[in-house]
Amino acid sequence: MAQIPKKMYVASIDRFGPPSVLKYHKLPVPPIAPNDVLIYVHTAGIGSWDPEIRAGWWPEGKPKFPVVLGTDGSGTVTAVGSRVRNVKVRDKVYAHAWMNPKGGFYAQYIVVPAEKVAPIPRNLDLRRAGAIPATGLTALQGIDDHLQVQRGENVIIHGASGAVGSLALEFARLRGAHILATATAPDGLALAKRLGAHAVADGKKQNLTEAALRFFPEGVDAIFATAGGKPLEQCMKALKPGGRLVYPNGVEPEPKKHKGIKVVTYDAIAGIDEFARLTRATEAAQLKVVIAAAFPLEAAAKAHQRVEAGHVLGRVVLKIR
DSSP: OOOOOSEEEEEEESSOOSGGGOEEEEEEOOOOOTTEEEEEEEEEEOOTHHHHHHHTOOOSSOOOSSEEOOSEEEEEEEEEOTTOOSOOTTOEEEEEOTTOTTOOSSBSEEEEEGGGEEEOOTTOOHHHHHTSHHHHHHHHHIIIIISOOOTTOEEEEETTTBHHHHHHHHHHHHTTOEEEEEESHHHHHHHHHHTTOSEEEETTTSOHHHHHHHHOTTOEEEEEESOOSHHHHHHHTTEEEEEEEEEETTOSSOOOOOTTOEEEEEOOOOSHHHHHHHHHHHHHHTOOOOEEEEEEGGGHHHHHHHHHHOOOSBEEEEEOO
């Protein structure tokens, strides 16, 4: 591997604010500890939560500026700590580290705890693998752990054209569910059909209760939601008694509780076992990872503007190299 430089290019913030606070400049490459992995970053995912953090939402403690954003991505292992056994130098890996103390993925190099890193799935290149650690773990854990989708069940994926919803649709299809996907606009509906939805409905133009009961006259078993509001409430009216609704934390407005409906909200967990499951499911589903747009690292501010503009099909990423 190439010699590790002392400094690297990053997109970081020195204060909270609009996209323009993201600056492209050099910072020191972080040191690695015995349980750490140093990754030469290839692709960084941009989460819907990244602009919120940049604008001032800080969920843990107090920020220590400059802050390098980015919770997930992919790259090549450049160095490992003395206790690391799950990956080795030159491995192509993907990783997810929420509020990583040694900085985020908007950088040429990142230091991540080894349990947050795994070899990329065989069916994905580094670009696509870099787009799915956070969103893939969120989608798979929602479908498998929290909804526990079973073969033959009637499932609504609400918000199926976005970064998490599109992957949840593919994982629900892998589990053998009958899927109604909701999205907006012709391009969102077409994407959901291409990813394997059996039926689609436009959440802005259709009454989703009627659409769901037209496709599932006997009712809906489960809903995976990435958006709230009136369209989700309409979906919930189609649930059978004892039906389940699952959504990742951050969906707003939060759905109202309904008698007889099990509602669960959750955060994704990253770990060695969780990544192993994601890799197996990604390979089994031959996952189609949808990248809405890819920006160079120096254009991180423009990437945030694109995310904040809305109607993103799949995920926006940064091309670090």
